[in-house]
Amino acid sequence: xxxxxxxxxxxxxxxxxxxxxxxxxxxxxxxxxxxxxxxxxxxxxxxxxxxxxxxxxxxxxxxxxxxxxxxxxxxxxxxxxxxxxxxxxxxxxxxxxxxxxxxxxxxxxxxxxxxxxxxxxxxxxxxxxxxxxxxxxxxxxxxxxxxxxxxxxxxxxxxxxxxxxxxxxxxxxxxxxxxxxxxxxxxxxxxxxxxxxxxxxxxxxxxxxxxxxxxxxxxxxxxxxxxxxxxxxxxxxxxxxxxxxxxxxxxxxxxxxxxxxxxxxxxxxxxxxxxxxxxxxxxxxxxxxxxxxxxxxxxxxxxxxxxxxxxxxxxxxxxxxxxxxxxxxxxxxxxxxxxxxxxxxxxxxxxxxxxxxxxxxxxxxxxxxxxxxxxxxxxxxxxxxxxxxxxxxxxxxxxxxxxxxxxxxxxxxxxxxxxxxxxxxxxxxxxxxxxxxxxxxxxxxxxxxxxxxxxxxxxx
Amino acid sequence: xxxxxxxxxxxxxxxxxxxxxxxxxxxxxxxxxxxxxxxxxxxxxxxxxxxxxxxxxxxxxxxxxxxxxxxxxxxxxxxxxxxxxxxxxxxxxxxxxxxxxxxxxxxxxxxxxxxxxxxxxxxxxxxxxxxxxxxxxxxxxxxxxxxxxxxxxxxxxxxxxxxxxxxxxxxxxxxxxxxxxxxxxxxxxxxxxxxxxxxxxxxxxxxxxxxxxxxxxxxxxxxxxxxxxxxxxxxxxxxxxxxxxxxxxxxxxxxxxxxxxxxxxxxxxxxxxxxxxxxxxxxxxxxxxxxxxxxxxxxxxxxxxxxxxxxxxxxxxxxxxxxxxxxxxxxxxxxxxxxxxxxxxxxxxxxxxxxxxxxxxxxxxxxxxxxxxxxxxxxxxxxxxxxxxxxxxxxxxxxxxxxxxxxxxxxxxxxxxxxxxxxxxxxxxxxxxxxxxxxxxxxxxxxxxxxxxxxxxxxx
Numbered sequence: 064x065x066x067x068x069x070x071x072x073x074x075x076x077x078x079x080x081x082x083x084x085x086x087x088x089x090x091x092x093x094x095x096x097x098x099x100x101x102x103x104x105x106x107x108x109x110x111x112x113x114x115x116x117x118x119x120x121x122x123x124x125x126x127x128x129x130x131x132x133x134x135x136x137x138x139x140x141x142x143x144x145x146x147x148x149x150x151x152x153x154x155x156x157x158x159x160x161x162x163x164x165x166x167x168x169x170x171x172x173x174x175x176x177x178x179x180x181x182x183x184x185x186x187x188x189x190x191x192x193x194x195x196x197x198x199x200x201x202x203x204x205x206x207x208x209x210x211x212x213x214x215x216x217x218x219x220x221x222x223x224x225x226x227x228x229x230x231x232x233x234x235x236x237x238x239x240x241x242x243x244x245x246x247x248x249x250x251x252x253x254x255x256x257x258x259x260x261x262x263x264x265x266x267x268x269x270x271x272x273x274x275x276x277x278x279x280x281x282x283x284x285x286x287x288x289x290x291x292x293x294x295x296x297x298x299x300x301x302x303x304x305x306x307x308x309x310x311x312x313x314x315x316x317x318x319x320x321x322x323x324x325x326x327x328x329x330x331x332x333x334x335x336x337x338x339x340x341x342x343x344x345x346x347x348x349x350x351x352x353x354x355x356x357x358x359x360x361x362x363x364x365x366x367x368x369x370x371x372x373x374x375x376x377x378x379x380x381x382x383x384x385x386x387x388x389x390x391x392x393x394x395x396x397x398x399x400x401x402x403x404x405x406x407x408x409x410x411x412x413x414x415x416x417x418x419x420x421x422x423x424x425x426x427x428x429x430x431x432x433x434x435x436x437x438x439x440x441x442x443x444x445x446x447x448x449x450x451x452x453x454x455x456x457x458x459x460x461x462x463x464x465x466x467x468x469x470x471x472x473x474x475x476x477x478x479x480x481x482x483x484x485x486x487x488x489x490x491x492x493x494x495x496x497x498x499x500x501x502x503x504x505x506x507x508x509x510x511x512x513x514x515x516x517x518x519x520x521x522x523x
Numbered sequence: 524x525x526x527x528x529x530x531x532x533x534x535x536x537x538x539x540x541x542x543x544x545x546x547x548x549x550x551x552x553x554x555x556x557x558x559x560x561x562x563x564x565x566x567x568x569x570x571x572x573x574x575x576x577x578x579x580x581x582x583x584x585x586x587x588x589x590x591x592x593x594x595x596x597x598x599x600x601x602x603x604x605x606x607x608x609x610x611x612x613x614x615x616x617x618x619x620x621x622x623x624x625x626x627x628x629x630x631x632x633x634x635x636x637x638x639x640x641x642x643x644x645x646x647x648x649x650x651x652x653x654x655x656x657x658x659x660x661x662x663x664x665x666x667x668x669x670x671x672x673x674x675x676x677x678x679x680x681x682x683x684x685x686x687x688x689x690x691x692x693x694x695x696x697x698x699x700x701x702x703x704x705x706x707x708x709x710x711x712x713x714x715x716x717x718x719x720x721x722x723x724x725x726x727x728x729x730x731x732x733x734x735x736x737x738x739x740x741x742x743x744x745x746x747x748x749x750x751x752x753x754x755x756x757x758x759x760x761x762x763x764x765x766x767x768x769x770x771x772x773x774x775x776x777x778x779x780x781x782x783x784x785x786x787x788x789x790x791x792x793x794x795x796x797x798x799x800x801x802x803x804x805x806x807x808x809x810x811x812x813x814x815x816x817x818x819x820x821x822x823x824x825x826x827x828x829x830x831x832x833x834x835x836x837x838x839x840x841x842x843x844x845x846x847x848x849x850x851x852x853x854x855x856x857x858x859x860x861x862x863x864x865x866x867x868x869x870x871x872x873x874x875x876x877x878x879x880x881x882x883x884x885x886x887x888x889x890x891x892x893x894x895x896x897x898x899x900x901x902x903x904x905x906x907x908x909x910x911x912x913x914x915x916x917x918x919x920x921x922x923x924x925x926x927x928x929x930x931x932x933x934x935x936x937x938x939x940x941x942x943x944x945x946x947x948x949x950x951x952x953x954x955x956x957x958x959x960x961x962x963x964x965x966x967x968x969x970x971x972x973x974x975x976x977x978x979x980x981x982x983x
C-alpha cells in the first residue's frame with residue numbers, strides 16, 4: 064500500500080476512512096466483529112460528506128439506501144452467509160453505468176434525472192457478490208474525454224493537488240478511491256479512461272481483455288474499444304473486484320509467473336516524453352522485473368497504425384451513438400465534447416472498415432509478439448496530472464493534453480489487451496503510473512503477476 | 524429436370540452434353556463404366572468450344588489440365604476409391620475465386636493474368652471431393668453488378684435468348700450450367716449474385732447462411748454480405764455441391780419437412796412489380812406448398828430498413844476494398860463500376876456502424892418471424908432477363924435495372940439467411956425463379972424441402 068511508506072508525499076486532502084485499508088483488512092474486521100457493513104457505509108457517508116465538496120467525485124449519493132442494504136448484508140453474515148470477498152464492501156459506480164435505484168446521467172445535461180429501468184450487468188454482478196453501491200461518480204461528459212473536467216456536474220479534482228485534473232473519463236471514481244471515500248470503484252475504459260485517472264491519482268487501474276466483462280447497461284462511447292474496469296488501492300482489491308465482475312468468466316488469480324519476460328516500450332511517437340516521468344516508471348519496471356528490462360521488439364513501429372485505427376473506430380462509433388442528439392440538442396452538450404463529436408462525423412465508412420481490418424492484422428502481430436514477451440511495460444501516462452482545463456502540454460514540440468494523456472493507453476484498447484496501471488512513484492509530488500500489458504486473455508496472469516511482484520514505490 | 528417437360532420452351536442454343544443430366548446420372552454412368560471422368564471432361568471441352576463463342580461464359584479454360592486430373596480420378600475409381608458424389612464431375616469456378624492453376628481476374632483489367640498462389644478454400648474442398656475444374660467463368664467486374672454484362676472480358680449472354688443478359692455477377696457460371704457446358708458451377712452471392720442469374724437462366728441457385736462456407740480466397744465485394752454458393756440444374760446437385768463446399772460443416776440433407784409453413788412475401792416497395800412474373804412465381808409457390816400460401820407477416824414493413832442497411836454496408840465495404848485502385852488506376856475500371864465505386868465512397872463511418880446495428884436488430888426480428896413460418900416465398904427477380912446493357916425497366920414508375928434485379932434477393936444477404944432460387948416457369952419464353960428463404964442455419968432443411976417438393980414447372 065502507498066500508505067505503508069511513511070515518507071510518501073501526502074494527499075492534499077485529509078484522507079477518508081478507506082485510504083490505505085485493503086478489502087481483505089475490511090473483511091477481517093467484519094469477520095471479527097470489530098466492524099459491520101453498516102459501519103463501513105457510515106464511514107463512506109462521512110468521508111463523502113466531508114471530501115466531496117473539495118473533490119466533486121460523486122454526483123449522486125444515497126447513504127440511506129446503502130445503509131438498508133448494509134443491514135441486510137450484516138444480517139446475512141450473522142446467519143453465516145458470506146457472499147464472498149466483496150460482502151458488505153461499499154463501492155462507487157461511474158455514472159455512465161446503469162443503476163436501477165439511482166439516476167444515471169453520463170455527465171450530460173441530456174440525461175439529468177434519467178432513471179434506467181435496470182442495473183447494468185456488471186452492477187448486478189457486484190451487488191450479487193455483496194458489494195454495496197453508495198453512489199455514482201462523475202464521468203467526463205459521455206465519457207468522451209480523458210481530462211475529467213467537463214461534465215454537466217463540473218470537474219472532478221485530484222486529491223493530490225486539487226488544482227489539477229484527476230484524468231478521465233472515470234474521474235470521480237479515481238478521486239473517490241484515491242481520497243478514501245470508498246475502497247474501490249467501477250470505471251470504464253475506451254482509450255485509457257480507467258488507467259489514466261488511476262495513474263494520475265496514484266491508484267491501481269485494470270482494464271480486462273475486450274469482451275470478457277459484459278458491457279450491457281454501460282452507455283457506449285465506442286463499443287469495439289470499451290470495457291468496464293476497476294480503480295482500486297491495491298492489486299488484490301482489483302483482483303477481487305474483477306472476479307465479481309467477470310461473473311465467473313475470469314478465474315480466480317493463478318500463481319504468479321516466476322520469471323516473467325518483460326519488454327520495455329520506448330516512448331512512442333505520439334506521446335510527449337517527460338524524462339522525469341519516464342525515469343520514475345522505468346525504475347518501477349526494474350523493481351518489478353527485479354532486474355533490467357530490455358526494450359520490447361517491434362512495438363513502436365506499430366504506433367502510428369494503432370493510433371490511426373483507434374481514431375477511425377472511436378470517432379465513427381461515438382458519432383453513431385450521438386448522431387441524433389448532435390442534430391437535435393447540440394446546445395445541451397459541453398462545447399468541447401460537441402466539438403469532438405462534430406469532428407468525429409467525417410470519418411468515412413470505408414475508413415472505418417479499413418480500421419477494423421487493421422485492428423485484426425495488428426492483433427495477429429501482437430499475438431506473435433507475446434510469444435516472445437509476457438508483459439510489456441511503459442508509463443500509463445507520459446506526464447503528471449495537468450491543471451484543470453489545461454489543454455496544452457509545454458515542452459519541446461508542445462502537444463495536446465488529451466492526446467498526451469491517452470497516447471500510451473489507447474493502443475491497448477485497439478488491440479483489446481488486458482492492461483494495468485500500478486503506482487510507480489511521484490514526480491514533483493504527483494503520482495505516476497507504471498502500465499503493464501499482457502496477451503489477450505491473460506487477465507489472471509497479469510493480475511497475479513502484479514499482485515506477487517508489485518512493491519510500494521519509494522518516496523519522491 | 525427442366526428437360527423432363529417436353530413442352531418447355533427451348534434454349535436459344537443447341538444444348539451441351541450436360542444439359543438435363545443430373546450428377547447422380549453421371550455417377551451411375553461412371554459406376555457402370557459407360558462413361559469415364561475423362562469422357563465427361565471431353566464433353567465439357569467440346570460444349571465449351573462450341574457454345575462459348577455464343578455465350579461468353581468462360582474466360583479461361585484448361586481442358587488439357589482437366590483431362591490429366593480426370594485420368595487420376597478414373598484411376599482412383601478403378602482402384603476402388605470414390606471420393607464422393609462429385610468424383611470425376613467437371614465444374615466451373617467463378618473468376619473472382621482463387622485457383623492456383625488458372626488465372627483469376629475478377630473480370631478486371633487490373634488483374635488480367637493474375638495468378639493466385641493457392642486455391643481458395645472452397646476450390647480446394649471441391650477438388651478434394653473429386654470435382655474437376657475445367658475453367659473460370661465470367662464475373663461482372665469485381666462482382667460489383669447484377670447484370671453480368673460489364674467486365675474486361677465483355678458480357679455473358681443468356682442461353683435462352685442471347686440478346687439478353689444472364690444477370691450477375693455470377694454470369695458465366697449461369698450461362699455455362701444453363702447451356703450444359705458443365706453440370707454445376709461455383710458462384711458468389713453478395714446481393715443476389717448467385718440467385719439472380721440462376722433465376723434469369725432457369726437454374727437452381729443456392730446461397731448458404733452467412734459464414735457457413737469459407738470465403739478464404741474469394742476476392743471480396745462486401746464480406747459482411749457475401750457467401751459462396753452454387754448454380755445447378757436441380758436441387759439434388761446443389762445439395763451435393765454444398766456438402767462438399769461446407770467441408771463437413773453442412774450435414775447431409777435431412778428428411779424433408781412434411782408440411783412446411785410457408786409465407787408469401789408481397790412485392791416490396793423497392794422492386795418493380797411485373798404481374799406475369801409474380802403470377803408465375805406465386806403459382807409455383809402454391810405447387811410447392813401443395814395449397815394456398817398465405818401472406819407472410821411483417822416482412823414488407825422491414826423492406827426500407829433492409830435496403831438502407833444493405834446500401835451502407837455494401838458501399839463502405841466495397842469502397843474499402845478498392846480505395847487505392849480507384850485513386851491510382853481509375854482508368855482501368857469499367858466506367859459503370861467506377862461510377863458505382865465512387866458513389867460508394869461518401870458513406871460515413873457512423874452510418875456504417877448504424878447499419879451493422881440495424882442488421883443485428885433486423886436479424887432478431889426475423890428470428891422471431893421464423894418461429895411462425897418455415898419458409899418465405901417470393902420471386903427471386905421481379906422481371907425476366909433484360910437486354911444486354913439495358914439499364915431501365917419500363918412500366919408504371921420506371922426503375923433501374925440493377926435495383927430491380929437485386930430488390931428481392933439482397934434483403935436476405937443483409938440478414939445472412941439461406942435462400943434458394945428454383946425454376947418456377949417461363950414468362951414470354953424466359954425463365955423466372957421462385958425464391959425460398961429459411962431461418963439462419965436451416966440450410967439443410969431448406970435444401971431438403973426443395974429436393975422433396977419442387978416440381979418441374981409446366982410450359983409457358
